[in-house]
Amino acid sequence: MAELVAAINRNDRLYYVEARPVIADADYDRMYEELIRLEHDFPQFKDPNSPTLRVSGEPLAGFAPVRHDPPMKSLDKCYEKGELVAFDAFLRKELPDGGWHYVVEPKVDGVSISLLYEDRRLVRAATRGNGEVGDDVTQNVRTIRSIPKALPADAPDRLEVRGEVYMTRDGFVKLNAELDEAGRETFMNPRNACAGSLKQLDPKVVAQRPLDAVIYNAGGVGCDGFASHTELIATFRRWGFPVAPWSRVAATMDEAIAAIDELGANRHGFRFEIDGAVLKINERAFYGALGATAHSPRWARAYKYAPERAETVVRGITVQVGRTGVLTPVAELEPVELAGSVIARATLHNADQIAAQDIRVGDHVWLVKAGDVIPAIDGVLTEKRDLFVVPFVFPTACPVCGGAVARAAGEVAVRCINPACPAQLQRRLEHFCSRNALDIRSLGGRLADLLVEKKLVADPLDLFTLDYAALAELDVGEAGAPRKFGKNAANMRDAVEAARTASLERWLFAIGIPNVGVTVAKDIAAEHEKLSDLPASAVLRHVVANDAKKGKEREILPIKVEAAKAVLAFFDSPYGQTFRARLAALGIDPRRAARTVRTDGPLAGVGCVLTGTLSRPRGEYAKRIEAAGGIVQSAVTSKTRYLIAGANVGATKTAKARALGTEVIDEARLLELLG
Ligand code: AMP
Ligand code: ZN
Numbered sequence: 001m002a003e004l005v006a007a008i009n010r011n012d013r014l015y016y017v018e019a020r021p022v023i024a025d026a027d028y029d030r031m032y033e034e035l036i037r038l039e040h041d042f043p044q045f046k047d048p049n050s051p052t053l054r055v056s057g058e059p060l061a062g063f064a065p066v067r068h069d070p071p072m073k074s075l076d077k078c079y080e081k082g083e084l085v086a087f088d089a090f091l092r093k094e095l096p097d098g099g100w101h102y103v104v105e106p107k108v109d110g111v112s113i114s115l116l117y118e119d120r121r122l123v124r125a126a127t128r129g130n131g132e133v134g135d136d137v138t139q140n141v142r143t144i145r146s147i148p149k150a151l152p153a154d155a156p157d158r159l160e161v162r163g164e165v166y167m168t169r170d171g172f173v174k175l176n177a178e179l180d181e182a183g184r185e186t187f188m189n190p191r192n193a194c195a196g197s198l199k200q201l202d203p204k205v206v207a208q209r210p211l212d213a214v215i216y217n218a219g220g221v222g223c224d225g226f227a228s229h230t231e232l233i234a235t236f237r238r239w240g241f242p243v244a245p246w247s248r249v250a251a252t253m254d255e256a257i258a259a260i261d262e263l264g265a266n267r268h269g270f271r272f273e274i275d276g277a278v279l280k281i282n283e284r285a286f287y288g289a290l291g292a293t294a295h296s297p298r299w300a301r302a303y304k305y306a307p308e309r310a311e312t313v314v315r316g317i318t319v320q321v322g323r324t325g326v327l328t329p330v331a332e333l334e335p336v337e338l339a340g341s342v343i344a345r346a347t348l349h350n351a352d353q354i355a356a357q358d359i360r361v362g363d364h365v366w367l368v369k370a371g372d373v374i375p376a377i378d379g380v381l382t383e384k385r386d387l388f389v390v391p392f393v394f395p396t397a398c399p400v401c402g403g404a405v406a407r408a409a410g411e412v413a414v415r416c417i418n419p420a421c422p423a424q425l426q427r428r429l430e431h432f433c434s435r436n437a438l439d440i441r442s443l444g445g446r447l448a449d450l451l452v453e454k455k456l457v458a459d460p461l462d463l464f465t466l467d468y469a470a471l472a473e474l475d476v477g478e479a480g481a482p483r484k485f486g487k488n489a490a491n492m493r494d495a496v497e498a499a500r501t502a503s504l505e506r507w508l509f510a511i512g513i514p515n516v517g518v519t520v521a522k523d524i525a526a527e528h529e530k531l532s533d534l535p536a537s538a539v540l541r542h543v544v545a546n547d548a549k550k551g552k553e554r555e556i557l558p559i560k561v562e563a564a565k566a567v568l569a570f571f572d573s574p575y576g577q578t579f580r581a582r583l584a585a586l587g588i589d590p591r592r593a594a595r596t597v598r599t600d601g602p603l604a605g606v607g608c609v610l611t612g613t614l615s616r617p618r619g620e621y622a623k624r625i626e627a628a629g630g631i632v633q634s635a636v637t638s639k640t641r642y643l644i645a646g647a648n649v650g651a652t653k654t655a656k657a658r659a660l661g662t663e664v665i666d667e668a669r670l671l672e673l674l675g
Helices: 002-017 025-041 081-094 169-181 190-198 203-207 229-238 253-265 285-290 351-357 422-432 445-453 460-465 488-499 504-511 518-526 538-548 561-572 574-586 618-627 651-659 667-674
Strands: 065-067 102-108 111-118 121-127 133-135 158-167 211-218 248-250 274-281 300-304 310-321 327-338 341-347 364-370 374-380 405-407 414-416 607-611 631-633 640-645 663-665
Touching: 002 025, 025 374, 081 253, 081 274, 081 285, 081 300, 102 158, 102 211, 102 253, 102 300, 111 190, 158 169, 158 190, 169 190, 190 203, 190 211, 203 618, 211 229, 248 253, 253 274, 274 285, 310 422, 327 351, 327 364, 327 414, 341 374, 351 374, 422 445, 422 460, 422 504, 460 488, 460 574, 504 518, 518 561, 538 561, 561 574, 607 618, 618 631, 618 667, 640 651, 640 667, 651 663, 663 667
Parallel strands: 607 631, 607 640, 640 663
Antiparallel strands: 065 133, 102 248, 102 274, 111 121, 111 158, 121 133, 158 211, 274 300, 310 327, 310 364, 327 341, 364 374, 405 414
């Protein structure tokens, strides 16, 4: 029991706090069920702090705590229909006069949220946390379009509603592809991606995440006077809340079970992942009488569907080398059909993942689809393991170049650290030419591989000095079917020539610096004239210095500190210096894309800096200033005309600004200026 308690606590932390689970949900549930069973059989050994006594999850550092009144509870779960029948019997005993109906709803697999409205405006959004205390994630939740920021006049003055924020399945797949392209760690599944997004400290990042919500419960205020759950939900819908697109009312448990089966048959048809059905009593009058345990209300149950999964065998584990040298293990599987497609490979993410699940070549495994799309291994059938199956040993050298590999402190990824590794070069070359980078389309994966193999290209910049006449003669066909590159060579040369004048943001992304994705590249480009300004950039240094400051001194800047550090480190590195020198020799110095600046706006050409706590999101003001022709800067310079100071701005900061000739104004004055 002590072991289970420790394991559950550890996994709770990984799941709720770090949003980085290392075991499958089903395995977690099994441990939890086992502990409940043991505690039931041996109450004398029950830990007074057992995780079964609370809703999991601890509030995060970095977000203000929010106390939930009443606490946000979890749901009791059932895995078999028999448990539902027992629930029905329990209700008959508790409510001998009968008269209740069931409502069946999808169990949305996301992150529970509480939304508070005052004077019909959204004033606070909080996660469940441990049920008693959650995190204030208002800024992040405000970025979710479907969540109303204001309510119609007939909504109560004060209202709290509860529901689930989720990441759409399509959006999850796209996000992971983007993260992958930017050389960043991907998310395991949509729920994980959703939790990870909500705990972002930068709402701008959250705004780009495909988040949505379903509101399904009353909160602590403003929800009295509804006779039934269906009435409550219909009213929520009228007030503009997103509600579940499917639900059924049932008079008997048989009908409810039929509805649960109907939902189960359609479970892959929703925009969100569902991990079960929720069964609630429709008549709210009974809620008080039934009450709740420390963990969950007695008037509802979650029914978890058996995960759709298929058994297969791991034939091999191959290790791929990515653009930044990251070694990604991939399971080569005995092809098997799962939820409509045949699957032969599944990513294993990293060495930790393989070790945590103890996946070995030759193992029988369960295959599931994360987010209903991405194949993932969800547990090993150890009882079927052959005697001679040995643990997987993660390569200690790069499988492509044979060079050394290393693992940076605090990172899960193992990387090949050989800068000349052909595998890295091939992927870097592809990235350099990709659509959001320099958009050199004729360079597909096959040609990138060939150019590196034939040693025609040892660095992406070699594209600018390549002999394209000779390239026309290159055989790019498959084995046994030779085909010359021919006319494509001239097209490619034109595309490469055009890339010389591609914008700073495209170049910055093309270089492939860790943490510098498309958006970050744009943010950095917006603050700089040209690429040659970056190595000695005062703006980037300011961002790095700001990170070391504490409390009020610390500004919120439009560039992320990891990105600023990475860009500076790149230009400081020997490779970065060579890169710069070569660009200079090639006569290339990418410039920021010309912005259409309104020259007639009320703030035309005026430099503004936003600081402190403002009543509206900073991004919103930035947009309005730009729309008025102004230039939003990340730090006060001699070119800054106005420092817009919100609440909690230190006197030193405003004094410094004044010393530079900047006028310090408040929000009201800004609104006047904006007209
Ligand atoms: P779990 O997080 O697995 O303990 O399951 C309980 C959670 O399911 C609740 O706290 C809610 O966040 C979530 N949930 C998802 N859909 C619903 C729904 N329709 N009604 C109530 N709870 C739901
Ligand atoms: Zn290598």
